[in-house]
Amino acid sequence: MIAFDDVSHDYGGGRLFGDVSIKLDQGSFHFLTGPSGAGKSTFLKLCYGELTPSAGKVLVMNKDLQGLSRNDLAAMRQRIGVVHQDCQFLDHLSVEQNVALPLSATGRPVPDSDVADLLSWVGLASHAEALPPTLSGGERQRAALARAVIAAPNMLLADEPTGNLDWDMSQRLMSLMIELNRMGTAVLIATHDLQLIRFAKSQINARVLRIARRKLQVAGADL
């Protein structure tokens, strides 16, 4: 699904991490942890081509992202759902229009019932017509997750998706991501939340990756 081949990335004149080689298979579930500033968000951005590595190759679905045309990169992103840490929305569109954007902006049909069901699932049914700036931090994260999964992506990348949520809602969203994973979607979640990782590992076979001291490590032991 996603393969890093000896990838290094520099930031601000220094090396953020280097010599990273790893494969994230179709249907896999990974957590990415590490101290703040270690490069978790950068790692995710490299996965969907928002950033290009300083050295090495990032292969997504067996294609080198650096060799893709702009249209091919766009087509690739249609198969990857992304939840940004800062939940980027089109602030002048309603929540339901933002959630439907991955379909409507790529010429795919938008079943209104799917949008409504998904908004209900993330607890935002009553906010369908609201504008994103009127939502709380937690509501924005839920809307961002709904947008990331509406197109049934092959891979879901989420950067601290439960950072502003209470435990009940965090569990609920994690359950949604676990459900997607069971249907074959590869999931990679950057998070600090060890309780959330334990919750997920109690239900599925999730691996934990950790960026520390400029290296990517695979945690083998239980947390």
Next chain:
Amino acid sequence: MSAGASISRLVVPRRGQSVWLIVLSAGAMAFLAVFALALAVSAAQLAQTWSAALSQTATVRLSAPPEDIDEQTAIVLEVLRTTPGIESAEQIAPGDQAELLEAWLGPDLPLDALPLPRLIEVTETPEGPDRQGLRLRLSAEAPGAVFDDHTRWRRPLAEAAGRLRAVALVSLVLIGGVTSAIIALAASAALASNGQVIRVLRLVGARDRFIARAFVRQISLRAGLGALVGTALALGALAAIPQAGGDVHLLSGLGFSGAGWALPALIPLLAMILAWLASMTTAFQVLRGVT
């Protein structure tokens, strides 16, 4: 509203200074374009009218001693009557001739005492006479007769009208160029000020063509709207210029006639096409620089 309803119309916010810049500049340029177009059309009409008015008329000016003038006049009239291509030839009455000169020399000049040449007004058939042959016959039979077919008047008038039309057409091209440049700048500003929109659309996998179209559509419609208002105002201003009856003057005759009034309707359409081309080119250039 349905979540997926015509999203390309909605993804770009309908606000920002660039929106007004596009409407105002397209309106102002359309206003100027209507006047340039009117000038081009009027100059062409004027040249045609002047040429038509002068092309089938000529004048024979006859100078001779007073004792020979009547005889020479009769000879000239006879020559003209027997020349193919001459429809009619008539001596201008002394009273009418005095009236013509009064405008230049004033009413108090004793015209009767002056040795004025005789003037014969000639109307040609559409085919016209053999002018060179006619001049030779006149010089042989009435040496004091000069055939003036108004060429020396007609040519500079036609040239002036032609140049005026060329200047008007160049003005139209310049207006189109400036409009394109302004809209390209406005498109660039609109894209720069909507970085968040581009980032989000990229994130969800929208292609450059979709993103560019969303901006281009909005810019083209606003350019069309501005041009429509500018054109309407200019047509109103043209209609308010007093007309000079049957006379043909450049200033009082500036405007369109008959079906010609439909010509300015093309200006908003052209403005939209120019805006579409300029903004589409700019959008793709800008998007190529954004990951």
